[in-house]
Amino acid sequence: MDERVRLRLAVAYDGTGFSGWAAQPTRRTVAGVLAETLDLVLGAGVATGLTVAGRTDAGVHATGQVCHLDLPAAVWAGHEGRLLRRLARLLPTDVRVRAMTPVPADFDARFSATFRRYEYRVTDAPFGAEPLRRHEVLAWPRPLDLDLLNAAAAGLVGEHDFAAYCRRKEHATTLREVTRLDWRRDPDGLLVATVQADAFCQAMVRSLVGAMLVAGDGRRPVQWPGSLLTRRERSSEVTVAPAHGLTLVAVGYPDDPAEYARRAEATRRLRVPTGGPAVEG
CATH class of the missing domain: 3.30.70.580 (Pseudouridine synthase I, catalytic domain, N-terminal subdomain)
Known part of the structure; x- marks a missing residue:
């Protein structure tokens, strides 16, 4: 060969x-x-x-x-x-x-991979998204409160069953560990959510964002997104945020190349159930 x-x-x-x-x-x-x-x-x-x-x-x-x-x-x-x-x-x-x-x-x-990190960009400016950024920024029609967004995010950090936020697939686990989830407002006024986890199931990030946005504009209490983690099936109350606001910004790997194989073996054991296909992530 x-x-x-x-x-x-x-x-x-x-x-x-x-x-x-x-x-x-x-x-x-x-x-x-x-x-x-x-x-x-x-x-x-x-x-x-x-x-x-x-x-x-x-x-x-x-x-x-x-x-x-x-x-x-x-x-x-x-x-x-x-x-x-x-x-x-x-x-x-x-x-x-x-x-x-x-x-x-x-x-x-x-x-x-040890983690994936995404950013989701939103503007609550009354005129909407800047024309040159319309393909990467969601225009939200209501004012958003940064403190409310971060309070809602705090209830979603950690290892949980995110079934309420995932499109379930046969043989696939919805257990994930979110190691970072927070919001910032940049000098240009854009609100940016940063979310990092070991892996994500399909539509999970956009579902989390959709739940946090309705807490951030005051229509839901900040405890509501976290309260859905007790559910074991997808919640029909969660609206998936549009795809165009989401960007994959980083993927992490072990610093020592000698750890690549060990990490891959451990991930396969976790993410590929016996008799089933590999899981999104």
Whole structure:
């Protein structure tokens, strides 16, 4: 078997024109566009095993997405100095590969990750979102109180069953540990929620944001989002916030490369129930 090199890719994209990350036969997706461009540059099927840290939904953006793929060592040696620029010329302008780095073969972009961090941007300005930022900022029609938003967020931090906030999938767990959830108001007036967890189930972040926003504008008590954690099925009272306000900004990995395999093994045990498929995250 030919020797292969595993590459870690740093990827950014504007999710507006994509039907999410995962390749779909009849839809434009980030993975589909990236795979097609790699085939064009390197030859069909030369790059294999494209695996992403977080499979973002349709309309969700990324500035800190991570994925990995494998190349024959000889191909990498022949393209190493120019592959990034060739991809920049051929990829559409709404997706960029920002870096390509060789990593140990046991690095797994998905299962070696220790956390994913997202930001959600909202404006409560009476005129709505600035035109140049309309694709990444949600315009909220009511004034929002930063203290109320943070009080609502505090009740959601920690390890919980987030079934009320997830689209349940067969064989999938909704147990997650949220290690950070807070809001800030930037100098330009935008409200930004930062949420970090070991992993997320589908639509979880946007559901959390939707629940906090109605507490932040005073229509629900600040205890309400946290009170839903006692439920064991999705809550019909929670409105999922629109996708365009959400951006994946960072994915964390062990500092020591020797820990990649150990972390991946531990994550698989936690996230892949016996007899079932892998869980979103």
